[in-house]
Structure formats: C-alpha cells, structure tokens
Amino acid sequence: MIFKFVVKKLRWLARIPVLPQLFDAGLVIATMLFDRPRLRAMEMFENAVCRKDAIQRRPHRFGGIGFFVGTTEIGHLHGNGLLDLFVGKSFRTDQVRRGRALPHHVFPESGWISFWLESPADIGQALALFETARMYRTTSQLISRVR
Amino acid sequence: MTGGRWLHIILGLVAANVVGVAFCFAFVLLFRVPDQVDLPSRAQQWFYGFAIMAIWPSLVLIPMAMGTAAAYFWRSLSFSLWEYFLWWIVTSLISPFGAYFAFKEGAVCLLIGFPILFVCGFAGVLVGRLLFKSKTAAINLSVIPVLLIATLAEGKMRQDQRHVVEDRILIKAPAADVWNYVVSFPSIHTAPNYWLNAVGLPSPLGTTCQGAFVGAARECIFSDGLVFKERVSQISPARLLTFEIVEQPSNPELLGHLTLHRGQFQLIENNDGTTTLIGRSWYTLHMRPLWYFDWWTRDVTSHVHLRVMEHIKALSERKR
Numbered sequence: 459m460i461f462k463f464v465v466k467k468l469r470w471l472a473r474i475p476v477l478p479q480l481f482d483a484g485l486v487i488a489t490m491l492f493d494r495p496r497l498r499a500m501e502m503f504e505n506a507v508c509r510k511d512a513i514q515r516r517p518h519r520f521g522g523i524g525f526f527v528g529t530t531e532i533g534h535l536h537g538n539g540l541l542d543l544f545v546g547k548s549f550r551t552d553q554v555r556r557g558r559a560l561p562h563h564v565f566p567e568s569g570w571i572s573f574w575l576e577s578p579a580d581i582g583q584a585l586a587l588f589e590t591a592r593m594y595r596t597t598s599q600l601i602s603r604v605r
Numbered sequence: 606m607t608g609g610r611w612l613h614i615i616l617g618l619v620a621a622n623v624v625g626v627a628f629c630f631a632f633v634l635l636f637r638v639p640d641q642v643d644l645p646s647r648a649q650q651w652f653y654g655f656a657i658m659a660i661w662p663s664l665v666l667i668p669m670a671m672g673t674a675a676a677y678f679w680r681s682l683s684f685s686l687w688e689y690f691l692w693w694i695v696t697s698l699i700s701p702f703g704a705y706f707a708f709k710e711g712a713v714c715l716l717i718g719f720p721i722l723f724v725c726g727f728a729g730v731l732v733g734r735l736l737f738k739s740k741t742a743a744i745n746l747s748v749i750p751v752l753l754i755a756t757l758a759e760g761k762m763r764q765d766q767r768h769v770v771e772d773r774i775l776i777k778a779p780a781a782d783v784w785n786y787v788v789s790f791p792s793i794h795t796a797p798n799y800w801l802n803a804v805g806l807p808s809p810l811g812t813t814c815q816g817a818f819v820g821a822a823r824e825c826i827f828s829d830g831l832v833f834k835e836r837v838s839q840i841s842p843a844r845l846l847t848f849e850i851v852e853q854p855s856n857p858e859l860l861g862h863l864t865l866h867r868g869q870f871q872l873i874e875n876n877d878g879t880t881t882l883i884g885r886s887w888y889t890l891h892m893r894p895l896w897y898f899d900w901w902t903r904d905v906t907s908h909v910h911l912r913v914m915e916h917i918k919a920l921s922e923r924k925r
Binding site for chain 1: 669
C-alpha cells in the first residue's frame, strides 16, 4: 500500500538522487523482517539472472537492482519483490492476456510488465519473463543496428 | 569461517567507521577554519553559492558513504542479503557506542539518530554491493569523494531559526485555582510514561520560583539533577506567565544540539468553570536534517509540557 502510494503520488521525488535508493533500502529491510520467502525468491532470482552471460547488475535510478545488457535495461527488481521488465507492447498484451504478468504498476499502457516475486515457486515464471525481455531487447537492438 | 573472510568482514566494519569519523572531522575542520580566517567576500560568496548547490543532508550522505565503504571490503565475500543486513547492524552500532564513550554524546540523541544511520547506511551497503561487483570497482569508489563534497557543503547551509512548540489541555477548575500551580508547583511523583524517559531522557520533577513578579528567579528541576535557570519576564496573574531561560544545564543531550530560549503558560478562562492551559516553548535547533530532528524535538518538548500541565491539572482539580 505504501509502495503504491509512493510510486503513484510521490513519483516526482525519484528525481532527487539517492532518494529512490533510500526508499528501496527501506523496502528491503521490511521484506527481510516480515517476508522471508519473498526475500529468498528475490535473491534466487538475482543469482540466477547473473549467471546468464552479459547480464550486469547496477543500482537502478528508481531504486532496486537494474539488469542491463551493455547500456540497455532489461528490467529492474524493487526491494519488495516487484519485477518490472520491458517486453514491448505486443508481448506485453500477450503476457498480460495469458495471465503470466501484470500491466506495469505505473505505466499500464506501456511496453513494460510487472511481476510479483512472492516465493521461490515464482522463480521459474520470473526467469521465463526475463528471458522474453532479454530476447526482445537484444533482438530490437540488433535490428536497429542493421537498419 | 576462514581467517581471510573474517579479515574482510572486520576491514569493512573498520572502514565504514573510519569513513564516518573522517567525514565528521573533515566537516568540523572545513566549517570551523573559514569562519576563523577572514576570507575575501568574493571567496565567501563562491563558497556559499557552492554550498547552496549541494543540498544533501550530511546525515543521509555520511551513513551512505559508510555503507558503501563497508560493501567495498565485503565485495568478495558472496554475502546474502541477510548477511549484509546482520553485519551492517554490527557495523552501525559501533559509531553510536564510540560517540557515547569517546565523545560523551547523549544516549537519547544517539538513539534518535540511529535509525537514520542504519537505514541510510544500509542503502549505501545495497548500492555498494552492486557497484563493487563489477570490474570497475575502483572507478566506482569515486562515489565516496562525491558524497564527501556534497556532505561538507551541506553544513554551510545552516540557518538556525527559532521555533515554538505549543500544547494545550482543558482543566476543570477556574483560572485563579490553576494559577496557584503555574508559577511554581510541588514535585511530580508519578512515573513518566514517555518511552524516551525510560531510556535515559530526563523528565521534569518540579519548579521553584522566588515569587510572582517580573525578574523573579525560577528553576525548573529535571531528573538526574538537571536544572534550567529561568527569569520571569512577563506576568499577568491568572492569565500569563513568560520566563526566559537564562542558563540551561550542560547535558550532552542538549549541548550544541538545542538552545531553549523561553517558556510560557497562558490561561484562558472558558466561563464555564473550566480553564484552557496553554504551554509554549521557544527553541533553536542546531541539528540537521532539520525536518527529522525538529520532529523529535517537538515530540520531546510536547511530552515535557504535557507532563507538567497534567500535574498542574491534577493539583488544580483535586483542590475542588
């Protein structure tokens, strides 16, 4: 509820450097203290993603962990287990229609999707979505380079 | 756990606290020296202009730099988030204990400041663990000097302002009866119910006054033998009592953090046998970030007001 309020009503605060990281640290602490399965899922996901070639982790500008290929962002994971991925509009519609992901929590009409990591059981689906996002991003990068 | 692993943990722990202490000392040096040396006005203007650009409160940036420094030394340990969390608890506890024992800082001030140190520092750890996982760890370490510059600049933005806290309660007694216990009152014997009093914050015990006249010496006595020396500056029987704080005790919770200027009790007769008693305190807070410490100061002052005012209420209503 607090997260929803902050990202919807106080989004402008994210322009202040470091503030999103502080907020995300608060989310991680809350997750650690009150939701251990979610924390485990977040760590498992992060480790699994980082085993993939060419994926780099960096602090994300909106807090949490950003996953990148070079300078292209594949997605990011917030401290409360919310995974945001960019899959493009057509994939987004398909994934949401099939119930595999939710429309993005802030920009529901964009090419972004959201997925809640709640327990280690969600890892498989999260990784499948991540792979879709990675393929979409790297392929579109290649196409634009060829053009 | 191997010796090398322990060494890295301890290095992180020490580095974080060394960074914290270094920042604080650099802060003190940078802002004491220019004040004592006559700088040309242009240099001063540049200095202030630079300070205005850097808006980061030191209490956010210093802990973040500490957390980042710790994460740098812990980068090779493959910590889980829990391990980062637990080791950060240990690391962040050293500074307050050090400040308490080495610099005689007040325990309550440290307790109030600890959540900032902990959360902001943990944010630094989380950022650091991502920054220093990459091969560009050395380059990314440059984040610390950037934080240092921003932090040092913040201190020059101090513009101390006078604030006032006001509290009111309704007393079922006429103003004349209430007035008997406003100028001075017998000792408070009930135990304080504010949680900070339980961890060492002194609570008001009683007040003595030379008499009900302007210039009368008044003393507000707190637990731990603390005495605020006051002088009555305005008096209007059954309506208003204002007193200036002429000397505040040299308690570590107050020294350099808070200056109390004045206190006031106002009585408003409600014409139905009841009186509204208003307590006010004027103070200047020297801590930053202001919004955080001002919230605590208001809360603490309000509890002091209410403890005294509840006592006056009990005495006034009992008399009836």
